[in-house]
Amino acid sequence: MTVWPEERVLTAEEASFNTVDMTINIGPQHPATHGVFRMVLTVDGEVVVDCEPYIGYLHRGLEKLTENNDYRQAMGYWDRTDYLAGMCCEGAYCMAVEKLAGISVPERAEYIRVMMMELSRINSHFMFLGAFGADVGSFGTSFVYAWRERERIYDLIEEVSGDRMFPTYFRVGGVTMDLPENFERRCHEVLGSIRQGIEDLDGLLTGNEIFVERCRNLSPLTTERAIALGVTGPILRATGLPWDVRKAEPYSVYDRLDFDIPTGRQGDIFDRYFVRLSEMYQSARIIEQCLQELPKGLVLNPGLPKTLRIDKSECYVRNEGTKGEYGVHAIARGGVKPYRMKLRSPSFCNLSALREMVVGNYLADAIIILGSLDIVLGEVDK
Amino acid sequence: MNFGDPFFGYSWIDMIIRVVIVALVMTVMVIYLTYGERKVVARFQQRLGPMKTGPYGLWQGIADAVKLVSKEDIRPTNADRWVFEFAPYATFIPVFMVLASLPFAKDWGVRNLSLGMFFVFAILGLNIVGIMMAGLGSGNKFALLGGVRAAAQMISYEIPLVLSLLAIAMIAGTLNLNLIAAMQDERPFIVLQPLAFIIFFTAMLSELHRAPFDIPVAESEIVGGYFVEYSGIRWSMFQLTEYASMWAFSVFGGVVFLGGWEYPKGDDWGWGWQLALTFIKSGIFIMAIFWIRTTVPRLRIDQLMSFCWKVLLPLALVQLLANGFILIYGASEWWLFGTSSLGAVALVAIVIKRAMRRPSTKLVGAYRTLQVPAP
Numbered sequence: 027m028t029v030w031p032e033e034r035v036l037t038a039e040e041a042s043f044n045t046v047d048m049t050i051n052i053g054p055q056h057p058a059t060h061g062v063f064r065m066v067l068t069v070d071g072e073v074v075v076d077c078e079p080y081i082g083y084l085h086r087g088l089e090k091l092t093e094n095n096d097y098r099q100a101m102g103y104w105d106r107t108d109y110l111a112g113m114c115c116e117g118a119y120c121m122a123v124e125k126l127a128g129i130s131v132p133e134r135a136e137y138i139r140v141m142m143m144e145l146s147r148i149n150s151h152f153m154f155l156g157a158f159g160a161d162v163g164s165f166g167t168s169f170v171y172a173w174r175e176r177e178r179i180y181d182l183i184e185e186v187s188g189d190r191m192f193p194t195y196f197r198v199g200g201v202t203m204d205l206p207e208n209f210e211r212r213c214h215e216v217l218g219s220i221r222q223g224i225e226d227l228d229g230l231l232t233g234n235e236i237f238v239e240r241c242r243n244l245s246p247l248t249t250e251r252a253i254a255l256g257v258t259g260p261i262l263r264a265t266g267l268p269w270d271v272r273k274a275e276p277y278s279v280y281d282r283l284d285f286d287i288p289t290g291r292q293g294d295i296f297d298r299y300f301v302r303l304s305e306m307y308q309s310a311r312i313i314e315q316c317l318q319e320l321p322k323g324l325v326l327n328p329g330l331p332k333t334l335r336i337d338k339s340e341c342y343v344r345n346e347g348t349k350g351e352y353g354v355h356a357i358a359r360g361g362v363k364p365y366r367m368k369l370r371s372p373s374f375c376n377l378s379a380l381r382e383m384v385v386g387n388y389l390a391d392a393i394i395i396l397g398s399l400d401i402v403l404g405e406v407d408k
Numbered sequence: 409m410n411f412g413d414p415f416f417g418y419s420w421i422d423m424i425i426r427v428v429i430v431a432l433v434m435t436v437m438v439i440y441l442t443y444g445e446r447k448v449v450a451r452f453q454q455r456l457g458p459m460k461t462g463p464y465g466l467w468q469g470i471a472d473a474v475k476l477v478s479k480e481d482i483r484p485t486n487a488d489r490w491v492f493e494f495a496p497y498a499t500f501i502p503v504f505m506v507l508a509s510l511p512f513a514k515d516w517g518v519r520n521l522s523l524g525m526f527f528v529f530a531i532l533g534l535n536i537v538g539i540m541m542a543g544l545g546s547g548n549k550f551a552l553l554g555g556v557r558a559a560a561q562m563i564s565y566e567i568p569l570v571l572s573l574l575a576i577a578m579i580a581g582t583l584n585l586n587l588i589a590a591m592q593d594e595r596p597f598i599v600l601q602p603l604a605f606i607i608f609f610t611a612m613l614s615e616l617h618r619a620p621f622d623i624p625v626a627e628s629e630i631v632g633g634y635f636v637e638y639s640g641i642r643w644s645m646f647q648l649t650e651y652a653s654m655w656a657f658s659v660f661g662g663v664v665f666l667g668g669w670e671y672p673k674g675d676d677w678g679w680g681w682q683l684a685l686t687f688i689k690s691g692i693f694i695m696a697i698f699w700i701r702t703t704v705p706r707l708r709i710d711q712l713m714s715f716c717w718k719v720l721l722p723l724a725l726v727q728l729l730a731n732g733f734i735l736i737y738g739a740s741e742w743w744l745f746g747t748s749s750l751g752a753v754a755l756v757a758i759v760i761k762r763a764m765r766r767p768s769t770k771l772v773g774a775y776r777t778l779q780v781p782a783p
Contacts, residue, residue: 050549058628072553072709161628163706165619170453230703235759236620237705389553390708393629 047075050389054083058161058393061403065380067392074392077384079377084407089367096362097123097198097334105192107371108405110153111146111348113139113183115405116196121277122343122354122367123198127336134323135200136279141213141316142186142195143345144309148220149179150348151302151309154400155227158299161397162240168230175223182216185209198334200326210317217310224306232300241296245383245395248293255382256375259350260301261399265293271346278345283315295398302400335362349373349400373405426518430507438651439469445698452702476647479640484547487637491545496638496645499538502531503653510659511586513669513682524585525577528660529570532615535653536562539624539634542646546637554633557709558624562615564716569611571724572604576664578731579744585660589668593675596667600744601731603751605665607724609696612657614712616650619701623709654697655690662689719758727751 053064062083068076088107092100104119105112117139124131131139152172159168180190185206187193195202206212231237247257249265262269268287272280288304290297336358344353350372357366376399384392443458443465450457458465483492508518509527521527536559543555576597580588588597598605614621625633635646662668666689669682707715730747 048549057631159705163619163622163626163628164704165449165701167453167702170455174454234704236707239711240705240708388708388710390623390626390629
């Protein structure tokens with residue numbers, strides 16, 4: 027990547043003045059890493075010459091744990107991958123097991139799942155907006171704005187499932203329990219305040235000159251490079267490619283719902299930010315449609331066996347996680363436990379673009395580039 | 409009795425009493441500025457701020473001070489001992505010396521210097537030395553980066569700061585801060601020199617490393633910058649410096665641009681009103697600083713520098729030139745107001761134009777050709 031168009035010829039005096047690149051260790055405990063991620067930056071003054079990410083501080087052996095528990099027990103581990111949007115991960119896991127076993131899900135349960143997944147997506151994107159504002163340097167104001175709305179979403183999720191962050195609400199073949207009675211009213215309330223919250227954040231950040239100055243044209247990623255690096259989700263969409271699993275390969279009831287896929291133009295940091303911001307409105311739209319169309323009926327497949335045994339089968343299932351394509355490669359070889367559950371976590375794959383984007387930019391930009399990737403360490407380290 | 413009169417004749421006892429008064433007021437100010445900042449910022453962020461320590465958390469600052477003093481003073485093993493330990497004092501002493509030269513009411517400061525404004529410029533420059541000492545002596549890379557950033561930023565922004573103040577000095581014809589305040593009995597100088605005020609305020613934010621210029625202390629990048637290795641009493645010295653210099657700058661800006669203790673009715677209503685004016689005006693500055701801090705993100709170092717050298721400095725020079733012509737030909741004050749307002753409008757226009765410009769196709773970035781090294 028040539029960053030500066032013409033190479034400057036150094037004078038003899040400048041050439042004789044030897045400078046040494048400095049290594050800076052960002053993380054694992056650093057406010058900008060959003061968890062226990064570590065990147066070792068080699069900097070020449072303020073400019074990053076090399077970047078080496080280190081991961082694994084939060085490794086909990088998710089895949090192995092899944093292999094050692096039966097299909098239903100393992101559920102609880104999966105919402106701890108993307109812990110900002112646990113329901114999306116549960117959704118992918120349930121879809122994988124259902125596909126392996128050939129279990130159908132009642133329609134009402136599908137709608138509830140979609141609503142929960144979209145609420146989680148909004149939740150996760152709020153987290154991104156708040157934390158990204160703080161990365162760029164707005165002293166936590168965006169953080170608190172985002173937190174206010176997240177609190178409301180968590181309250182709603184708690185009312186539905188009984189837990190806030192790790193609900194384990196989905197079941198193989200449906201969801202644990204039906205929605206509470208006043209759910210529709212509460213959901214409309216929360217959606218109203220979410221819309222207000224998005225507008226607040228939009229007003230705080232999008233129009234801010236310094237914010238735009240910092241984010242525009244910074245580390246743009248072309249669609250080709252993004253695909254080559256395995257980048258998915260909002261970062262890929264910011265490059266202009268409207269690739270969203272919800273549209274491209276509709277699962278659950280997404281094909282019956284009307285929503286748009288926001289895309290960016292040049293794939294820079296600002297576009298990534300703006301794509302996420304616009305997606306939140308679309309998620310709110312989806313939830314409203316679900317509330318309208320919500321059918322009556324059961325929420326859990328009544329024909330499920332007491333113990334789930336799956337014969338030899340294999341499948342790859344993906345859904346649109348909050349960070350990108352959340353894929354589960356499941357292999358069953360009989361018995362109550364899966365033989366293999368491989369997680370293709372979007373954060374981990376998106377992280378592969380980090381080095382290419384960071385090198386050549388300023389140290390201060392390295393921080394916001396990392397922030398724009400919106401990684402969740404639970405998902406990176408599994 | 410006139411407030412400016414010496415307490416015990418014009419003697420060293422009087423001087424010591426004044427120094428002690430200023431030091432005490434400054435300490436109380438700093439404690440309550442930290443409290444005030446936390447409260448104001450909390451309001452902006454829909455929080456309550458400190459509430460537990462005393463009514464409305466009023467004793468929070470004092471509790472913090474006690475805690476900091478009683479904390480262990482840690483010195484990293486690879487720190488340069490004397491540089492590390494002396495750095496907080498080297499940053500603090502210049503700020504206190506500035507406070508000693510400011511007029512808080514008519515003829516009332518520790519010392520009424522006839523070259524007061526010049527003294528303030530000269531002494532404030534020394535602040536950098538302490539910050540560099542902290543950055544280099546800590547033996548920490550984050551601190552080093554913070555120190556170097558602070559030096560680059562503060563030296564650059566000192567130039568527009570000084571030039572904007574010189575514009576006022578030209579109009580006033582004196583460098584004595586007391587006289588400058590006294591000359592604003594009809595209108596504060598901000599009316600004559602809005603451009604100079606804008607430049608001064610921007611440069612002041614930068615000198616104080618306050619948002620959006622908090623690059624040397626950037627929390628999310630270099631986690632505190634030059635004072636990252638300090639703890640306990642030495643860290644609190646840095647904190648003291650930060651807030652004391654904020655207050656000193658606010659009083660100074662109030663004297664130079666907003667009429668200090670004089671405008672309005674300072675002479676008529678006595679020294680109580682004059683003191684109140686000083687505190688109200690510095691309060692306006694401080695409130696603006698807090699407000700900006702909560703709303704805007706941080707600039708990058710190259711954007712900061714280009715704003716200083718390409719926008720603020722030329723405008724300050726043009727202002728100085730225009731003032732020279734107007735004053736030399738004895739034109740009316742309206743000319744000063746007109747030219748400077750034009751400049752202020754131009755500055756705002758530049759900022760808006762920069763904000764609206766089309767995104768360029770060039771990448772943002774470095775000063776040398778870089779290839780992504782093979783992994």
